[in-house]
Amino acid sequence: MPIDEDVLRAALLSATEQGCEYAEVRWQSRSGTSAMMRNGEPEAPVMVTQRGVCVRVIKEGALGFAASSASDVKSLRRLAQVAVRNAEASFPMLKKRIKLAPVKAEVASYSVEQRIKVEDLGIEEMLRTLHELDSNLTSPSLDAKIVSRFLRFSAEVEDKAVITNEGAFVRSRTPRVSLMYVMVALEPGKGTAFRYGEVAGSGGVEVVVYDEVRRRVVEEAKAMGRLLREGRSTPRGKVDVVLGSEVSGIVSHESSGHPAEADRIMGREGAQAGESYLKPGSVGAVVGTENVTLVDDPTIPNSYGFHLYDEEGVKTRRRTLIKRGVINEFLHSRETAHELGVESNGAMRASAYDREPIVRMSNTFILPGDYSLEELLKEVRNGVYIKSFTEWNIDDRRFNQRYVGLEAYSVENGEIGNPVLNPVLEITTTGLFSRVAAVGNDLEFFPGNCGKGDPMQGVPVWMGGPSVLIEGVELS
Amino acid sequence: MTTELCERVLKTVRALGVEEAAIAVDAEVNTMVRFARSSITAAKTWENRSVSLYLIRDGRRFVGSFEYSEGEDDLEELVGRAVRALEFAKKVDWVKNLLSEVRPVAYAPPSRNLEELVKPEPLVRISEEGVGAALEEGIAYVSGVVRGNVLRRSLVTSTGFVGEYSSGFVEANFRSFAGEDASGQAVAVSADPRGIRGADLGRESAEYARDSVKLVDWEPGRCTVILAPQVLANLMDDVVRAASALTVDMGMSFLCGKLGSGVAPQWFGLFDDPRAQDGPFSRPFDDEGVETRRLEIIDGGVLRNYLHNSYTAKKMKVTSTGNAGWIAPTPSNVVVSAGDLGLEEMIGDVRQGFLINSNWYTRFQNQVTGDFSTLARDAVLRIEGGEVTGAVRGVRLSHNMGKLLENLVAATKDRRWVKWWEVPNPTLCPYVRVDGVNLTRAQA
Numbered sequence: 044m045p046i047d048e049d050v051l052r053a054a055l056l057s058a059t060e061q062g063c064e065y066a067e068v069r070w071q072s073r074s075g076t077s078a079m080m081r082n083g084e085p086e087a088p089v090m091v092t093q094r095g096v097c098v099r100v101i102k103e104g105a106l107g108f109a110a111s112s113a114s115d116v117k118s119l120r121r122l123a124q125v126a127v128r129n130a131e132a133s134f135p136m137l138k139k140r141i142k143l144a145p146v147k148a149e150v151a152s153y154s155v156e157q158r159i160k161v162e163d164l165g166i167e168e169m170l171r172t173l174h175e176l177d178s179n180l181t182s183p184s185l186d187a188k189i190v191s192r193f194l195r196f197s198a199e200v201e202d203k204a205v206i207t208n209e210g211a212f213v214r215s216r217t218p219r220v221s222l223m224y225v226m227v228a229l230e231p232g233k234g235t236a237f238r239y240g241e242v243a244g245s246g247g248v249e250v251v252v253y254d255e256v257r258r259r260v261v262e263e264a265k266a267m268g269r270l271l272r273e274g275r276s277t278p279r280g281k282v283d284v285v286l287g288s289e290v291s292g293i294v295s296h297e298s299s300g301h302p303a304e305a306d307r308i309m310g311r312e313g314a315q316a317g318e319s320y321l322k323p324g325s326v327g328a329v330v331g332t333e334n335v336t337l338v339d340d341p342t343i344p345n346s347y348g349f350h351l352y353d354e355e356g357v358k359t360r361r362r363t364l365i366k367r368g369v370i371n372e373f374l375h376s377r378e379t380a381h382e383l384g385v386e387s388n389g390a391m392r393a394s395a396y397d398r399e400p401i402v403r404m405s406n407t408f409i410l411p412g413d414y415s416l417e418e419l420l421k422e423v424r425n426g427v428y429i430k431s432f433t434e435w436n437i438d439d440r441r442f443n444q445r446y447v448g449l450e451a452y453s454v455e456n457g458e459i460g461n462p463v464l465n466p467v468l469e470i471t472t473t474g475l476f477s478r479v480a481a482v483g484n485d486l487e488f489f490p491g492n493c494g495k496g497d498p499m500q501g502v503p504v505w506m507g508g509p510s511v512l513i514e515g516v517e518l519s
Numbered sequence: 520m521t522t523e524l525c526e527r528v529l530k531t532v533r534a535l536g537v538e539e540a541a542i543a544v545d546a547e548v549n550t551m552v553r554f555a556r557s558s559i560t561a562a563k564t565w566e567n568r569s570v571s572l573y574l575i576r577d578g579r580r581f582v583g584s585f586e587y588s589e590g591e592d593d594l595e596e597l598v599g600r601a602v603r604a605l606e607f608a609k610k611v612d613w614v615k616n617l618l619s620e621v622r623p624v625a626y627a628p629p630s631r632n633l634e635e636l637v638k639p640e641p642l643v644r645i646s647e648e649g650v651g652a653a654l655e656e657g658i659a660y661v662s663g664v665v666r667g668n669v670l671r672r673s674l675v676t677s678t679g680f681v682g683e684y685s686s687g688f689v690e691a692n693f694r695s696f697a698g699e700d701a702s703g704q705a706v707a708v709s710a711d712p713r714g715i716r717g718a719d720l721g722r723e724s725a726e727y728a729r730d731s732v733k734l735v736d737w738e739p740g741r742c743t744v745i746l747a748p749q750v751l752a753n754l755m756d757d758v759v760r761a762a763s764a765l766t767v768d769m770g771m772s773f774l775c776g777k778l779g780s781g782v783a784p785q786w787f788g789l790f791d792d793p794r795a796q797d798g799p800f801s802r803p804f805d806d807e808g809v810e811t812r813r814l815e816i817i818d819g820g821v822l823r824n825y826l827h828n829s830y831t832a833k834k835m836k837v838t839s840t841g842n843a844g845w846i847a848p849t850p851s852n853v854v855v856s857a858g859d860l861g862l863e864e865m866i867g868d869v870r871q872g873f874l875i876n877s878n879w880y881t882r883f884q885n886q887v888t889g890d891f892s893t894l895a896r897d898a899v900l901r902i903e904g905g906e907v908t909g910a911v912r913g914v915r916l917s918h919n920m921g922k923l924l925e926n927l928v929a930a931t932k933d934r935r936w937v938k939w940w941e942v943p944n945p946t947l948c949p950y951v952r953v954d955g956v957n958l959t960r961a962q963a
Contacts, residue, residue: 076604081769085609087573087580087846090601094586095567108563112586129550129562132639136647138558166607191770191887227770227887237771237885310556313662314694314704315940317879397565434884436915438894440700443913443961445892447884465884469915469961497553497664497940498565517962 045214046070046096046114051206054119058100059208061127065101065143066208069354070094070114071396075199075219078169082192083177088166095396098126104140105130110397144380144387146357148210153351154217157247161198161218164248169196172222172253179261180226187268190235191227198248211356217349219503220244220251221490224260230271237433238263238449243490243503245349263431266450266462274464277518278453283426283480284468284513285419285454288487290432290446291409291508296491298472299337300407302441303364303372304390304495305379307402315497317439320472321370323383331368331476334412334511338363339374341389341405347490348405348504352389355400359389364407368476376402394500401496409508412482419483419512421457427466427518428452428459445469467519478516483509521546521673522683524570524587528598529675532574535602539575539618541676541807541845544568550637551666552646557654559646562639570594572601573806573845575617578610580830582845617829618807619678633687636667636712645691645712649721653695656725663693663724664940667712672802680808686710688799692939693720694897695728700912703727704877704897706749708799708938708945727876731898735909737958743872743928744916744956745865745902750878752937752946753893755789755853757881757920759944761889762816762824764831765847773889773921774822782822783924788856789817791826791842792947798852799938799945807843811851814840817924826850853946858930862950865931867905869952873914874900874907879941889920892959917959928952 051068058066072094079086096119097110107130109122173194180189197220204214221243228236240263244250286294301307302319310318321328340361341350352358355377363371373379374390379402391400420428429448437444446468453460468475488507494500521544528542550564571584583601587594635641642665653661669687674680690708697703705723709715746754761772774782783789793802793811804810807829815823827835828843842848866874876898884890895914900907930949938945 084611087582088604088608089846090581090583090585090604092585092597097565105559106561108561108565110563110565111588112566112568113588113590115588115590118588125564129564129639132643133552133559133562136554136557136559136643136650139556141560166604170607170609193769193771225771235885235887237883237887310660310662311560313555313696314553314664314692397567399561399563434882434890434892436880436882436892436894438913439879439896443894443915445915445917445959445961467917469959471961471963474961474963497551498549499940519959 045202046204050114050116050119051204053116054096054098054123055206055208057120057123058098058127063100063102063127067099067355068096068206069396070096070204072202073199073395075197076166077195077197078166078173079195080170080173080177083181085170093395096122097396098123099399100126100130101141102127102130105133105137106141108399141378142381143377146377146387149352149356149358150212151352152214155245155349157218159248161200161220161248164198172196176257176260179257180264185261185264187264188229189226189264190229193225195223197221205354205356207356213352213356217245218247219347220248222251222256226264228264228267228271230268233271236267236271236449238267241490243347244345245347246345250345263450270450270462270464274462277463277466278425278427281515281517283423284516285423285428286511286513287430288485288508288510289489290429291511292489292506293432293435293446294475295337295407295409295508296404296504296506297437298441298444298475299364300339300404303374304402305373305375305383308373309379309382312495316495320440320442325370326372328370329368330370330473331365332479333367334479334482335365335368335476336363336410337365338410339404339407343406346406346488346505350405353391354393355391357387357389362388374402374404392502394502398496398498398500403495403502404493404504406488406505408486408488408506409482409511411484411486411509414481414483416483416485416510419481419510420454420459422481422512423454424456426454427463428454429466442472444472468516469519470516475513478513479511480514481512483511485509521671522675522681525673525675528570528572529677531595531598532572532602533677537574537576537602537605539677541573541618541674543571543806544673546671548637548669549666550639550642551664552639552642553664554646554650555662556660557650564637574601574605575614576605578612578614579605579608580614581605581608613833617833618676633669633685636687636689637669641712642667645715645717648717649691649693652718653693653721653725656722656729658695658697658725658728661693661695661721665689665691674804674808676808682804682808684803686801689715690938691715691717691720693724695724697728697732701728701732702897703731704749706937706939708936710797710799727898730900730907731910733909735901735911737901737911739959741955741957743869743952743954745869745872745874745950745952747876747950748935748948749937749939749942750875751855751948751951752942753878753881755855755946756942756944758789759816759850759853762826763848764825764827764835767825768831768834771886773887777822778825780822781820782921783817783820784927785820786858787817787820787927790815790854791850791852792854793851795852795854799936800851802851805841805843806845809839809841809843811841814842850944853944855948856930857932857934857949860929860931862931865929865950865952866902866907869902869905872902874902891920892917913960915959916956918957923953923956926953926955928954
């Protein structure tokens with residue numbers, strides 16, 4: 044149910060009449076359905092609609108924000124007053140006045156195309172799909188005992204309208220689909236292995252190709268069974284490691300995307316998601332080898348992080364965060380762009396109407412190189428191929444990280460050998476990027492819901508990359 | 520008004536043939552003041568009003584939620600859509616009489632005035648006091664957040680239960696920075712805003728930051744750690760999740776099959792206390808109208824109970840513990856038992872070890888085995904011969920949750936309520952000493 048433009052303009056007018064130098068009004072609606080199945084038993088389906096309006100103002104350099112699920116003109120005029128009151132209440136502790144970098148006032152409207160509409164995807168069909176997938180995981184021919192399974196099929200439509208007192212007015216409609224799976228493999232006398240995976244994108248139901256998901260999940264289940272039966276301990280000493288696309292994807296997101304968020308660099312997330320090992324003057328700093336070029340690109344069609352304009356109405360574009368091993372640019376809002384004397388590159392996102400926009404990633408990945416996976420493996424005399432991961436974390440400056448491999452194999456003289464149990468790569472960001480010796484051509488993406496902000500905001504992203512060869516690291 | 524809306528929706532779904540239903544209407548207001556590098560970056564208010572439905576018919580269950588305000592004309596359409604969706608849920612033979620088997624208790628709301636909690640000016644004052652006190656300690660700057668919350672909930676069920684309650688809290692998080700990567704944190708949450716003393720929190724975070732400036736060497740390996748309340752609260756969040764009957768039923772918990780077994784030393788207790796007088800999330804009834812009660816999750820070191828709603832209870836042939844969540848059972852106020860030591864005394868007892876001020880990014884390698892790691896954050900103080908001798912950086916606890924519980928050694932008698940970005944449920948925690956914790960660090 045799109046909101047009337049006049050209602051948004053009434054809220055905008057109310058804010059500007061109270062002396063704000065900047066005002067922005069956003070209506071946002073997310074309506075979605077999830078079907079779930081655990082261990083073959085259907086869980087109650089869930090249908091959620093979040094909808095409402097927010098007003099964000101800057102008055103004398105102070106930022107006030109107010110949001111409400113009520114969206115009539117009277118409520119929105121009151122909401123504008125609440126936002127202004129919040130800005131004014133900040134004056135006693137306002138040491139730095141917020142200013143915004145100038146931008147072109149964009150007027151645009153776009154919808155992500157769907158071949159099979161998510162609105163037509165019924166709970167019955169979702170459950171049928173999950174049941175079919177589940178039966179594949181309990182098949183006696185699987186060669187792995189998957190003792191615990193949780194499956195979720197979700198579809199949603201997000202509608203937005205953003206209007207500013209500078210003349211921007213952007214409307215969008217983005218459907219999204221996701222199929223998520225969690226499974227535990229058990230091998231008596233050997234132990235268990237735990238896997239979380241997801242396939243997701245923006246667009247119609249067709250963006251999740253079920254046959255491909257089933258093939259992937261079954262292959263992963265079989266690999267977990269083999270891992271438990273045949274897995275050996277991680278080789279000691281310095282080894283070469285090939286990180287598969289899923290692992291290079293999480294590395295791109297955690298170790299390059301997050302530290303490049305300019306709001307962190309300027310300290311704005313200091314008490315929550317943290318600051319960054321990168322500083323305002325880090326553009327031009329060498330952090331990796333020439334093989335590492337890493338981008339964040341919201342414009343990839345059907346990607347999970349797809350959007351063409353951000354929540355400030357700024358047109359987005361591909362951002363090259365690391366170019367040939369050198370920090371090239373940060374992810375910016377208009378506020379951080381002003382502080383650092385550059386133009387905004389449109390990175391402001393909000394997960395819902397009741398959240399302020401903050402600097403976010405979209406689809407973050409290492410650009411592919413020339414090597415096939417086989418060629419990368421041929422370069423390894425003694426090492427490990429880590430195809431997927433389980434546990435991971437990184438410190439709040441985004442410098443000290445840990446990835447624990449799930450599906451992993453030894454590599455000797457270029458040949459894949461036995462499975463390896465829980466190889467742990469614990470390394471610094473520059474330590475990792477400065478050991479990238481070669482980059483594959485097998486670019487692949489994996490979805491995630493990136494968490495940041497206070498209150499917490501999870502936004503859909505893709506993380507990806509090709510396989511990459513890391514030389515001379517110690518695993519534990 | 521909210522109860523009338525609940526009853527209106529209940530009448531509609533009953534007329535459409537729904538056998539059992541719980542309808543909740545929530546009106547929630549939050550105001551948050553965020554500051555970074557000692558300056559306010561945003562002051563925010565968000566008001567949400569939602570209708571949530573739990574519908575059961577013929578072995579089928581459905582959960583729906585939508586935001587709705589007076590004057591909007593699509594209530595019937597949204598409710599009708601939910602009931603139609605129920606048709607397509609899958610039937611589970613034993614799902615019937617879930618709500619009628621619980622014993623609802625009506626409850627009258629308190630008359631407490633909660634409006635003060637969500638005004639921006641008092642929250643700014645707390646922020647100012649904290650930042651001012653921290654800066655007086657000579658640190659570089661302070662970042663943080665102060666938030667006020669008010670929730671009014673109405674619930675009606677098809678068994679005739681009608682209940683309302685109001686709750687509210689103020690939470691504060693101060694993080695002081697004393698130089699490159701030298702920081703300290705102090706947090707608090709209280710149902711009574713007078714319980715949040717900004718100056719004390721600011722000063723405490725500054726002292727931790729100052730103490731973490733002088734760096735000393737350290738070696739990875741197994742050693743003794745003292746975990747501050749916010750670290751223990753973060754880890755207990757995962758323990759409580761593992762004790763949820765839903766997690767156990769899925770077979771994805773390290774506490775599977777351990778009911779009645781010793782999982783921690785005898786002095787250790789972990790509880791859900793929804794009736795705690797000072798509990799920020801106190802609630803008189805759960806989402807199914809079941810009267811809440813104090814639940815012993817771990818008592819005397821023994822795993823006593825899983826958290827249940829009516830669905831998990833019926834499946835496991837027990838009674839609900841009053842922890843619904845329509846899908847996942849949930850806690851209200853998590854409480855860890857107190858010990859008998861003072862903090863100085865606890866530090867004095869440690870020959871070689873570390874005191875960890877805060878943590879973040881706890882992730883499991885395998886939820887069934889309980890293998891996990893988490894990053895120490897803010898001050899990590901080296902203890903030698905019972906005294907703090909300096910600070911270290913880059914510490915990761917790479918351990919196992921079951922072993923961590925087993926290796927608890929002692930707790931302080933003083934506890935504090937913790938709730939912040941990494942601790943979603945308010946948790947009352949002491950400092951605890953744990954022996955034999957595996958610490959690792961990154962290669963350069």
